[in-house]
């Protein structure tokens with residue numbers, strides 16, 4: 568753990584007496600347990616250039632919510648199910664799956680590098696439709712990664728490595744971390760119009776115009792369903808039109824599907 572390591576480094580390894588950076592190996596014996604901990608102590612000043620990350624604004628709302636004593640409080644920060652008593656709610660289907668897995672006594676071996684095959688297949692079937700010809704023709708590649716954030720980070724790294732000149736288009740507004748993820752991966756992005764405050768609806772004309780105006784071959788990030796944060800989605804006809812424009816411009820659509828499966832938008836439980 569970096570922090571215990573740092574405090575240890577400060578006490579035992581805090582630099583050489585001439586004030587220049589030092590590096591040494593020390594052995595620290597814990598008296599009570601008899602365990603021995605060995606650590607490489609590097610002068611703590613080497614970490615001085617690492618700034619403290621800013622607090623996460625979304626999780627900050629959860630903290631403020633906990634601290635608030637009002638009976639009427641509602642937490643609109645994190646998109647997760649809660650019971651009437653405001654406790655985390657685990658979906659019945661998840662409980663059932665966990666029970667089944669326990670009964671089957673699954674092992675904990677490493678998965679293949681592309682992930683758990685049954686999960687990948689179920690994902691493609693769910694998103695594209697099991698009888699979609701592209702699946703039958705073997706034209707679908709599916710990789711499992713850690714969470715939505717991890718998948719987006721992987722996609723960003725892929726774009727940065729193989730399409731270094733391409734830009735990503737994201738909706739305005741969008742889930743806050745989209746910008747952070749592409750910034751961290753050094754992928755340039757710009758926004759397309761999405762929300763129209765006048766109609767409290769989709770600015771479809773603006774969206775199409777911005778996607779049309781983007782450099783050919785851009786990556787267009789779309790929310791599969793239940794757009795975060797507006798909750799506004801294109802109609803089936805608008806999706807058709809979007810597909811035409813994206814194809815014309817040789818753009819690459821890619822979908823962040825955060826809320827399809829749990830039916831967040833329709834409240835399926």
Ligand SMILES: Cc1ncc(COP(=O)(O)O)c(C=O)c1O
Nearest residue numbers: 646714715716717742795823825
């Ligand atoms: C649109 C969108 N994408 C990605 C994520 C992150 O997903 P995960 O929590 O699985 O990393 C969220 C979660 O809030 C989201 O709303």
